[in-house]
Amino acid sequence: MKVDPQQLIDDGYIVLRQVVPPDQLEELRTSFETLVEKQRVVWERERKPGEKPGGVWTTSGQPRVFLDEVVDAATANTVEFCLHENTLGVSQQLMRAPHAAITLMALMCNPVQDHGPASWHRDIDPTGQAPLKGMQMDYVKNGPGYVQWNIPLYDDSVFWLVPKSYCRPNTPEEHQHLLTRPQEPMPGGIPIELSAGDGVVYSHMGLHWGSNYSTQLRRTVHLGYRAFGGDSYPIVDHFYWNLEFTQHLPTEARTRFEHFFQLHQQQSAVIEATFHAIRNKDADGFQDGLAKLHPGEEERMVAIVFLSKLADKVRTLKDPKVKKLSVEERIGAISAHRLNFHLYEDFADRFSAEAAESIWQRFSTLYEKIEAEIARSVPDRTSRVMRYQLTDMPANFEVKDFIQNW
Structure with missing residues (x-):
C-alpha cells in the first residue's frame, strides 16, 4: 500500500481503505474476540x-x-x-525513516452501558x-516521528477530528468550546466514517473526539508507531510492551520485535x-549526540526539551526516597505508564545518583524558562485544557544558548 507523506503534513490525517486485507478480516475478528474474553477474565480477577x-x-x-498482555x-x-505492510509499512513511509x-x-471496545x-x-x-x-513546528519541518492509527473491525464513525488542527494552537473559540462544551461537536470537526477494515492514520497532536461510547459493538484496533533515524526525535519514544510477550509469537514476528528493542537500546546508548x-x-560531544x-x-x-524531561525522570528515580516506594508509586512519581515504566527504570540504572543530579543541573536554565512560560500562560496546571495554552518555546534561547548556560 502506497501513501503520500505530504497528505499527512497537509491535513493531519489520512483515511485508507481495506487496511485489513479482506481475506483476513473474519479471522482477525475471531482472534481479537478471543483476546477480549481473556482480558475480561483478568479484569474480573483484578476488580476492586x-x-x-x-x-x-x-x-x-x-x-x-x-x-x-493477553496474546x-x-x-x-x-x-x-x-x-503488516499496510500498518507498519505505511507508517514507515509516512515518517520517511529508515526504521519504524x-x-x-491495543483494541478499543464498546462499553456495556x-x-x-x-x-x-x-x-x-x-x-x-x-x-x-515547538512540537508542532518540529512535525511540520522535519516530518512525523510518531503516528497513530484507528482500524475498526466493524463499521465505525465514533472518531472525529478537526483537520489541520495538529499544526496550530487552539483558537479562542476552540479553547472556550473545550472549557464549556467539551462533549459536543466542535465547529470544523468532522466524523471519520470507516467501514470494517478501513483505517485512519493521524497526528495525535490534533484535536479529536470519541463522539459516542454506546453499547453498539465496537472493536477498533489502536496502534502507535515511532521512527528510528528520521529527522526528528519522536514525541512518543518508548514502547508499551516488553520482549517477554514475544515468546508467544512465530519466529519471524519475534525477530522483528527483537530488532525494535535493539534499535531502542542503541538510541538509549546515544x-x-x-x-x-x-x-x-x-x-562537541553533546552536539554530535543531538x-x-x-x-x-x-x-x-x-529535542533538548524532551531530553530535559527524561533527565528529570532519571533524577527522580535515583532519589533514595523514591527508590523505596512501591512500583505503582514510582510510576506515579515520574508520570509514566505501567507498560513503559520498565524502560525508564532500566535507563536510570545507567547513572549514579550523583551523575543524574549533575546532568539535571545542566538543564536548570531551560527548566526555569519553561516554568516561567507556564506561570505566564497556564492559569491552572491541573486542567488538561489549560495546559494546551503552553504554546511558546523559550524566546531567544537556542542550542548555543543552552550550551553557554552550563
Whole structure:
C-alpha cells in the first residue's frame, strides 16, 4: 500500500481503505474476540472491592485491551497484523525513516452501558513534554516521528477530528468550546466514517473526539508507531510492551520485535553518551549526540526539551526516597505508564545518583524558562485544557544558548 507523506503534513490525517486485507478480516475478528474474553477474565480477577462484577469491562466507557498482555500462539495473527505492510509499512513511509517500530498495540471496545460522548482533546501534555508550537513546528519541518492509527473491525464513525488542527494552537473559540462544551461537536470537526477494515492514520497532536461510547459493538484496533533515524526525535519514544510477550509469537514476528528493542537500546546508548557530554560540558560531544537523535537541523531545541524531561525522570528515580516506594508509586512519581515504566527504570540504572543530579543541573536554565512560560500562560496546571495554552518555546534561547548556560 502506497501513501503520500505530504497528505499527512497537509491535513493531519489520512483515511485508507481495506487496511485489513479482506481475506483476513473474519479471522482477525475471531482472534481479537478471543483476546477480549481473556482480558475480561483478568479484569474480573483484578476488580476492586465494591466494584461491579466484571471490573473494568463493566465500568469503563472504553474498555481497552493491550495485545501484548493477553496474546498467545493461537492469536498471534493479531500482532502479526500490526507488523503488516499496510500498518507498519505505511507508517514507515509516512515518517520517511529508515526504521519504524511499534510502540502501542491495543483494541478499543464498546462499553456495556451507554457512556455517551467523551471530551475533545489532544493526546499530548505540553507541560510534561514540550511547548505546543515547538512540537508542532518540529512535525511540520522535519516530518512525523510518531503516528497513530484507528482500524475498526466493524463499521465505525465514533472518531472525529478537526483537520489541520495538529499544526496550530487552539483558537479562542476552540479553547472556550473545550472549557464549556467539551462533549459536543466542535465547529470544523468532522466524523471519520470507516467501514470494517478501513483505517485512519493521524497526528495525535490534533484535536479529536470519541463522539459516542454506546453499547453498539465496537472493536477498533489502536496502534502507535515511532521512527528510528528520521529527522526528528519522536514525541512518543518508548514502547508499551516488553520482549517477554514475544515468546508467544512465530519466529519471524519475534525477530522483528527483537530488532525494535535493539534499535531502542542503541538510541538509549546515544542518549546516555549525550547526557555524559552535557555533564562534562563537552559541547562537541553533546552536539554530535543531538545530531544523531534529531538529524533535522531546525527545531532541535524541541529535542533538548524532551531530553530535559527524561533527565528529570532519571533524577527522580535515583532519589533514595523514591527508590523505596512501591512500583505503582514510582510510576506515579515520574508520570509514566505501567507498560513503559520498565524502560525508564532500566535507563536510570545507567547513572549514579550523583551523575543524574549533575546532568539535571545542566538543564536548570531551560527548566526555569519553561516554568516561567507556564506561570505566564497556564492559569491552572491541573486542567488538561489549560495546559494546551503552553504554546511558546523559550524566546531567544537556542542550542548555543543552552550550551553557554552550563
